[in-house]
Amino acid sequence: MSRRFSFCAALTASMAIGLASPVSAQGTIKIGELNSYKSQPAFLDPYKKGWELAVEEINAKGGLLGKKLEIVSRDDGANPGDAVRVAEELITREGVNIITGTFLSHIGLAVTEFAGKKQVFFLAAEPLTDKITWSNGNRYTFRLRASTYMQVAMLMPDAVAAKKKRWALVYPNFEYGQSAAAAFKDMLKKAQPDVEFVTEQAPPLGKVDAxxxxxxxxxxxxxxxxxxxxxxDLAKFVREGNTRDVFKNRMVVSLLSGEPEYLDPLKDESPVGWVVTGYPWSEINTPEHKAFVDAYRKRWNDYPRLGSIVGYATMHSLAEGIKKAGSTDTEKMIAAFRGLKVDSPFGPFEYRPSDHQATMGAYVGKIAVKDGKGTMSDFKYVDGKDVLPGPEEVKKLRPAAP
Structure with a gap:
């Protein structure tokens, strides 16, 4: 009797534990996140701080659907094969059905393809290639940050107004660089048919011989x-160009170079006068941005970079999507994200139903040096919706994605 009682008690306890585990698991909403943290720390360390701040804010307000938000984060090794493996592990081992993140464009494309095949919801936070939302887009993938096309279009008015005939191009030789250069050539040629592209320099990513x-x-x-x-690569290029006076009396139009991630290392060597997209964090005086900066500095005792904005807006986008969907179900999330409106430190934006691209914009201005550090002057915010093609053009750019 004693043995039988002990066995029954153990079995009852085991059943109780088995029943308790799902209840515990149901107390959180888990999202899988993957990124190239080890290879791209300048952008992704602030990015992680941004999304961690957002998660803390969301949970402090009661979480989502009465549950705490939990992020399971992994490094993707800056390799497409590793990224797909990590995404698979997040789904099978961690039990998530929402994934987000990625930085490099070829990594984002690999995870986009994975999301389409596995039918899992994917919010691409940072990768800029246009293919993610256009030619390689699928119904399961959305993208937060302004794409290469969008940011090139933001720079185009200044490039055209300069009326320069002979242009040199320099870009990293992978998907992001290639697509940015192609967009620039196409847009400038249409606006200025007599333009000449006299040289193209495409060094391998991270291996520029400046x-x-x-x-x-x-x-x-x-x-x-x-x-x-x-x-x-940018820092080496700027320093070598400054040493040889290559930028003297030449207009330079540059993607991303106004971001503090890339200006900070240059300090007073920052190339004054370049026309850039970027993030002049200390100069933006809107209420929503000041509130974000105050919260970020209080939490991290540091100032935000653009990565901070991207990470923060990514998690708040997912939170708004889950609240609107009332669930983390894939089909309900897709429906919720089409036309989803989100508030951000840059102001409100939405995810377009036509191509799943967010309309969050970027700042355009000129590089300046202030107090021994690079910043931006003469800047303005360009809303993403003002530089994106309309629905009819999107149908041509996104033929295979419903």
């Missing part, structure tokens, strides 16, 4: 330069 690139540009004798390099 001296050789700068010399090749100078030898081509361009009137202006379009630059797409970022991170350490």
């Amino acid at each position: 001296g050789a690139v700068v010399q090749a540009i100078d030898d081509a004798k361009p009137d202006a330069i379009f630059n797409v390099l970022f991170g350490p």
